[in-house]
Amino acid sequence: MIELAENRYGKSRVRLMKVTRHAHGQTHSHDLREWTVQVLLKGDFATAHLDGDNSKILPTDTMKNTVYSLARASKATAMEDYAKELVDFLLTRNPQVSSAAVRIESIMWKRLTIDDEPHPSAFMRGSNELQTTNIERAQGGSFHVLSGLDNLVMLKTANSGFEGYIKDSLTTLPETKDRLFGTAVRAEWRYTSPNLEFDALRTKLREAMLCTFANHDSKSVQQTLYAMAESALEAVPAIDEIEITMPNKHCLLVDLSRFHQDNPNEIFVPTDEPHGYIEARVRRKS
Numbered sequence: 001m002i003e004l005a006e007n008r009y010g011k012s013r014v015r016l017m018k019v020t021r022h023a024h025g026q027t028h029s030h031d032l033r034e035w036t037v038q039v040l041l042k043g044d045f046a047t048a049h050l051d052g053d054n055s056k057i058l059p060t061d062t063m064k065n066t067v068y069s070l071a072r073a074s075k076a077t078a079m080e081d082y083a084k085e086l087v088d089f090l091l092t093r094n095p096q097v098s099s100a101a102v103r104i105e106s107i108m109w110k111r112l113t114i115d116d117e118p119h120p121s122a123f124m125r126g127s128n129e130l131q132t133t134n135i136e137r138a139q140g141g142s143f144h145v146l147s148g149l150d151n152l153v154m155l156k157t158a159n160s161g162f163e164g165y166i167k168d169s170l171t172t173l174p175e176t177k178d179r180l181f182g183t184a185v186r187a188e189w190r191y192t193s194p195n196l197e198f199d200a201l202r203t204k205l206r207e208a209m210l211c212t213f214a215n216h217d218s219k220s221v222q223q224t225l226y227a228m229a230e231s232a233l234e235a236v237p238a239i240d241e242i243e244i245t246m247p248n249k250h251c252l253l254v255d256l257s258r259f260h261q262d263n264p265n266e267i268f269v270p271t272d273e274p275h276g277y278i279e280a281r282v283r284r285k286s
């Protein structure tokens, strides 16, 4: 006997750019947002899978159109608030849907500075860092808000060592008090309420993590990751849990002795693969 265990469907990689135009007399200024949206629905779709009956299927093409139409209508500035509107819209119009989830990844655009002045309508790509949110709600239930960031690439050239680890017959790694520490942070935190100043909290949380990364006297990636999580939980009381992933993007010291040169931690080979993979979820004790 075979049965349908679980299913969900929706539209992925819906790319959207929104320009908000502010007019101030003769002058103008624009805000720019670029989002990649995913919509996923769970519900009563068994007959579609089992019988080929699409009568309960909202086409994913319609979901894509909904993303654009609601983006036009929405006054939300934080992507969390727009995602909530999208979830509500889909649940209200589709009783066959038991829960709706929206994920948004926001691309970093920065305003150009020209002649020391912020330009009203020209932007540059800030970095490949993404700001993310996942909003989910069941029919009649409340919102679950998980926000985060991805690919926050950072490196520190001091205050990082790695010593005192297990040594066995396969150990080749030398102990070091002074190494480069490069990483690309992925983080996801859970808000305890769906009604918050999401943009301001995100800024505060991100700043706290950056500050800890920069200033931490690191004995390992593990210790710094935990310290960053702790500082995020301290900076933003409205979250109760954060998961952080930090690859250890090794920078290997080049042996220059073959050329009768010293190398006092100046010349490295940056490597991507293989890399260490460190992950932890840190939460408030209940």
Ligand SMILES: O=c1[nH]c(=O)c2[nH]c(=O)[nH]c2[nH]1
Residues within 6 Å of the ligand: 162, 173, 219, 220, 221, 222, 248, 276
């Ligand atoms: O910070 C580190 N943690 C490890 O677990 C580890 N393992 C390793 O080879 N180098 C490092 N660095």
